Amino acid sequence: MSVQEFDELFEKVSNWGRWGPDDERGTLNYITGAHVRAAAELVRSGRSISLAIPINKVAGPDNPNPATHLMVQTYDIGADAAPQFAMDYLGCACHGDCHTHIDALCHIAYKGKLYNGKPLTSVTSQGARVMDITAFAHGIVGRGVLLDIPRLRGVKWLEPGEAVTTEELEAAEKAEGVRLKDGDIFLFRTGHHRRRLEQGPWNNGYDGEGKAGLHATTMLMLHERKVAAFLPDGDGETVPSNVEGVAYPIHALQIGAMGMACADSLQFEELVRLCEEEKRWEFMVVATPLRLPGGTGSLFNPIAIF
Amino acid sequence: MSVQEFDELFEKVSNWGRWGPDDERGTLNYITGAHVRAAAELVRSGRSISLAIPINKVAGPDNPNPATHLMVQTYDIGADAAPQFAMDYLGCACHGDCHTHIDALCHIAYKGKLYNGKPLTSVTSQGARVMDITAFAHGIVGRGVLLDIPRLRGVKWLEPGEAVTTEELEAAEKAEGVRLKDGDIFLFRTGHHRRRLEQGPWNNGYDGEGKAGLHATTMLMLHERKVAAFLPDGDGETVPSNVEGVAYPIHALQIGAMGMACADSLQFEELVRLCEEEKRWEFMVVATPLRLPGGTGSLFNPIAIF
Amino acid sequence: MSVQEFDELFEKVSNWGRWGPDDERGTLNYITGAHVRAAAELVRSGRSISLAIPINKVAGPDNPNPATHLMVQTYDIGADAAPQFAMDYLGCACHGDCHTHIDALCHIAYKGKLYNGKPLTSVTSQGARVMDITAFAHGIVGRGVLLDIPRLRGVKWLEPGEAVTTEELEAAEKAEGVRLKDGDIFLFRTGHHRRRLEQGPWNNGYDGEGKAGLHATTMLMLHERKVAAFLPDGDGETVPSNVEGVAYPIHALQIGAMGMACADSLQFEELVRLCEEEKRWEFMVVATPLRLPGGTGSLFNPIAIF
């Protein structure tokens, strides 16, 4: 795809202005109370499962900024007779390929503009002035639909560089008996984390081996279907990029054009077992970013409830 | 209450051994699939609301370890023509009176033992070996019941040092038309955060003005009712302590004896408005601590869904 | 002093262009090999003394960003028979009133320009591109001269708001039998830290009680004398400012106009005892900022050698 085609696609899927000039919620606006109630009605067995990777403290080619987890106090302090406390500290730059996190709508700019046309000065050294992560503070709650591409293909994972098309997404829908619709939370699985569990970390950046993701054209489908949020293993990007000269085209389209609540680096290894057991690929999803004023994103631990 | 009476109470409400010697979930074991389904059935309007205080970056007498929130990158880097990214970093010692967090079951020891009789060496300088916060990784999901004591009393907040009794909890149940029962998530409101919003931070520690909380004897009620989790504004403690010579008696009983999933420092200022509008004090609660191996607790953002 | 007078003063003491358009060292250029040798010749007793405040981990009105000092590992890990290690972590935003630190020349801008006319874009979210703290990497070594104003006045410390004039600096020179000259490192004592030790932390900012410091006009003297570096207790500033509408005029003049290596928040409580014992107020000084690429300053521990 050429830059020109990309820019046309950007225009097509753009939601700029759709929910007013000061919109902070983007495609989450698709989720109404009725959607939430319908999602809650999917709860039957009451089983819930985490979609997060355990917080990663080990540096690697895909984890240049490991989390810092240190003890503040252990039980070597204080008298045994009185209550004693163990406490710790966590420091993390959340936007990394091994940290399960969600992006705020202020996280990306394309051609000098953020979602809804906001200027680059929307984020300063003191944090985001608009569209920070607190826009999602009351939680992302809705129907989750997992499209499991390795399951469709009969492989463990997609290899770096492979791009999933609209046709393949639709084939996955058929295979699972689900259909992405308005207000849905789309869980997209390439097997990224499974590959890491089995083969170890790899340099998945633009200067390395790359990763599997969506083809840029799938954004038309997500736009038409009015998908509200996107939760991938990996980060949705195909690396190398399908778009000539544009790195991170999926982020640019999803967040920058559509204003979509997008997460990165989830894992579905526990989820897929549950889906097979329950024979369904739809469930209630609850995701609650930390309430961080000025934040461009947040570590989080989204869950699926069956 | 004397130490001897306290120790007797500790025995009475103890769940040590109840769910086996290697139990990691404590009173969360009370929550069955049926409880989760019943909680989901409470979702009607689909409105959700955060129970977390915005992450507090400002030092104060009740916030000696403010969170460190710094930008990793802003839009002064990169060319406007390509996608650019804004990213940040968050560091926090979560166990503070201004940080909405949940404690792991390893967080407290009394008389040299953790919940279920585990030894002090269960936590080392490398983190917790057992009963870390990942025991709650798949989320705390259930029916939440708010007992709003200031509402019952017709005051804005309880003053520091005031202890709420079982009788008063029961009176609040009557006033709100709810009843705490097995598997419930108990939201306890003293107005702690409301007081802070209106009067500013205060030294609420044992060397200062103190805070309002539960009387130690209420633990009998929570134990009999088989409450699964505890979410207070403040931290549940009455300071000064009702128990002679024992600081943090509520933590010791709830976490140390009962193995209860306990959070600290929530805020219900948005929730109480929703409760009044919906005329109900029960709702679905979803709380998802970060999946931090070895962690003694976690910042989190629990939500209520109506 | 009016803004206009201030701007005239700025021009008078400016060293912009003096050492070329790409100068990184400012007034440190005054220190030649001969100055260093002469400083070394001041070493007689061989006693050395720290000029740093112990790193401050406690939040207070003058320490909103306390240092984070946590253990990485203690001796609860590993077998006693093999070597075991204790390790820790330090995190700090150095530019605080309780952290002994040195500023890089990129630390301040006045009227949109840094020292030597460099643009604001010299510092980005990725750090300083020019005039970072590594410009001082090979150490600041020279003759230190302490002018102890409380000693001159016969008081323990100067009170907040008091400004020291050129006349008073000259009187201190006479009283101590020293004279600031080219290439000197000027240690300026108001007793700031002594006051803190005796009376506790205070809000010394522009919105609080203020602090004692230099009068802006003393910059003419420092400029004429060709002082190479400035090490104060406090930070040299008189608060409230002597200059109408300009906060931090001393920083603006010293760093912004003169390109002077300036530190903040030292303590001379151990030094003054040594000076009295040795009956001299000049000595060798060695100050070595951390070698932090892109850094706008550094924690450090300068010492005086007698």
Add this chain to the structure above:
Amino acid sequence: MSVQEFDELFEKVSNWGRWGPDDERGTLNYITGAHVRAAAELVRSGRSISLAIPINKVAGPDNPNPATHLMVQTYDIGADAAPQFAMDYLGCACHGDCHTHIDALCHIAYKGKLYNGKPLTSVTSQGARVMDITAFAHGIVGRGVLLDIPRLRGVKWLEPGEAVTTEELEAAEKAEGVRLKDGDIFLFRTGHHRRRLEQGPWNNGYDGEGKAGLHATTMLMLHERKVAAFLPDGDGETVPSNVEGVAYPIHALQIGAMGMACADSLQFEELVRLCEEEKRWEFMVVATPLRLPGGTGSLFNPIAIF
């Protein structure tokens, strides 16, 4: 060398009790005022040079815990007309193979004892109670002597696993016309950092390719010569270890037995050029750890002054 031989060597070079039961300074006690004065007399040209590696922010096989360097504020905040400030934050676990740091005497224990027989409980989760890094707060000042082994051998660097013997140290002394004596600061060069500059990071740990260092028997020489401090590139250790079953024997002997002030991970690439130019391998050294109460070590930036 067997463990038994190692333990005998430990006894031979032990300084336990030598300077009293509460000694905090170990071999720094060898440095008298006369030593400092003599060191200052070595200052002739007045040139000074850093011995530190620039602070390393990039994860790698030898840098699993990269430093966190983030901006606190840049010039995108504030009005151009008033002074504006750029500020940053540095966080680092100093005891890493790519961070130039010094160890406190509490940093290592062997057979359950620290230097001078202190117990393991000397360090808790709240920091070191004795022999913390503030014991060196007033600086390490003395004569530095560089023994440059690659120069002696005519190679760029020693290869991992190579151990330098006493004979080779003596040969280097002869080749350079110097002799290590009481109170000296011993700079030991294997070319570790040169190798890294030319060939990139490598896994130099016990599970990897290893590193070049001292043979354990050289400790007898350092003990007899009454060396006061040790500044190596690398960390002095030969990996794999020369001592069967004992990792880090050099640290155990130097710090644990002798109480020697030991640094790790310096670089001498700038120093060696200066030595050649000045045709001397002795100079004044000043090293000033941060004044960190409870600290087990410190980032620092030692310098040589010629």
